[in-house]
Amino acid sequence: MRLNRIITSLMLTSFVLAAQPQQQIDAAKAAYQQGDYTKAAELWQALALDGNTTAQFELAKLYSLGHGVEQDALQAAYWLEQAASNSTDFAESARARQDIVQGVADLREAQAAQRSEPEIQAPVDTPATAVATTAAAITTTTAVKAATPVAPAAALAIKAPELPVLAVAEASxxxxxxxxGRQNYVDAYSHWYPLAQAGVVDAQFNLAALYANGHGVAVDDSAATAWFNAAAEQGLAQAQYQLALAHANGKGVAQDDALAVYWYQKAAAQQHVLAQYNLGFMYANGRGVTQDEASALLWYERAANQGDVDAQYIVAGRYQTGRGAPVDINKAIGWYQRALEQGHSRAGFQLAQFYLTGQGVSKNENRAFDLYNRAAAQGVTEAQRELGISYSLGRGVRANDSKAVEFLQLACDKQDLAACYHLALHILEGRGIKADAVRGAQLLQRAANEGNSEAQFRLGVMLSQGQGVAVDETAAFGWLLKAAEQGHAEAQYLTGLRLANGTGTAQNDAEAVKWYRAAAEQGVLYAQYNLGFMYGAGRGVAQDDEQALYWYTKVAEQGDADAQFNLGLRYETGRGVRQDDQQAVAWYQKAAGQNHLRAIAHLGYMYEKGYGVSLDEKRALALYQQSLPAKVPRALTALGLFYKNGRLVKADDKRAVELFAQAAEQGYANAQYNLGWMYEYGRGVAKDLVKARDLYQLAAEQSEPLAQAQLSRLLNP
Known part of the structure; x- marks a missing residue:
């Protein structure tokens, strides 16, 4: 990415370029901790230019604090914006912003009134040949918020010549x-100085360049700015741009963002593309003007229309996210395409994302793969990750685990945590690489430690199941909670489940409800079901049948058989809803269609009694028999009565006793009564009045009327 508009020349040493990314990161961290801020800045700078988001965040901090580089709020904002736009880790972005805010606050407190203002740095244009400076009026129907009117500074004092100069008549x-051109700067100075004094605008500009770059004379920002000012006053756009930079930076003149905006506007009105770009930046960040996203977009777009590739990329991003204008995906795609045509690597990556999801274009995984491949070849870390995932999933290309591992490793080495996560999956499963549970777990741990929610979730599951690591329910809960706090839906559900059951943590129904709700609102079916259960049971929340019904209905409508059964039960009993046998039958049938045995048993009861359907004992008998493996007490008792009475089956008292006993053991009162009756009369079992009495007693305590009558008769003969 070209950075000449807002940053100074970069000092990159050969050993930095040759080092591996992780080595550079470790070295940068060590240098910073040892107080060698300059070395840390050089290392972070190299990584940042390579697209490493961690380095971009760290570089933003350095510029904010002035550690190892001149303090520069604009560069800090630039690198922070680059990192945030490249990162998928919102937690990392938030932490970096918080660190910067806190660091700047500490610095202000330490420096108090002595703090110097930040600067915007840009290389001075090379000396110009004769430049046409006719101003071009800009007409537009879009209202642009004007900067607060600022009177230009009085002419700056011009230094006497430091070298011998010619008479103006002899100068050329x-x-x-x-x-x-021959690098004879002394002779160039001798010709340009008298011409500059005489008001030749190109000589004034080039003389400023000599002072700015230290060609033939010592670097003198004040002298350079004075001559830029002279040329700017004559309307030279390049000089106006350089003067704006000087005011923005406080370089050779007092720092003044308002004056910087004034001169940017002068140059931008003459179609100076970098001035237009920087003017957009000033509006975007509220420097020298009231922050105004619409005006920022307008100036960025003017620079983009002149072919500035970075402006094209920024304009695309703003239309994509709705910054300064309503979201317009078609415009975003158009600008990304124009930037791509100029070789902007990240534009290709962004376009690939649209083709992958089918947003604004027809979904085309093959096209997405081609764009990822192109961006990956240009070193875009995220594209390397997505290329690896594409090979892993067979997305837009034939699956190739070896290729997947190759590209995921590349991205992981650049600290792309999502790539590390997917690489860990390959290593754990032995896909494209030798299986290694220890290394896989280490990669997951690495990604999880850096805040990757997918890695945190997977690590939590592994710890709970002992996959490649020792089972540790407490640690499992900790990682699941971390992922849940980042909005990972499945982790939120499992966190709620563990809180409800007290697995790996103290049992806490109220907290369980909180996490169930968070997951339920993200559409996790089991969380919705469990939330309905918690409302129905009054666990962790006030008992509320209406809310229970609401959540069970959402789950049932998605085809969950358990929820369909529970909904049928509620309609049958009128719990939390108006009693409705037909609705009960409808939901039982849906669940029964998925072989839900309890629903089958209850549906049999509805057919036996003719509730919500036409009475059909034959159908009821078949359903009861089908549900036997579930041992549903009501179905077991009803089926026992069929055998006791010889109804639609051959009478079989022993079979009846067996069925009554299975239901009675579950505490079902009517089964206890019928089993007691069989013992009293010796049907299918040896007669035993004591057992009969005890069974009647159990059923009577549950208010079973027939048992109460039989018990009274036995006790009062």
Missing amino acids: FDVGLRAF
């Missing part, structure tokens, strides 16, 4: 230019 701009 072109001769000076040829001398400059």
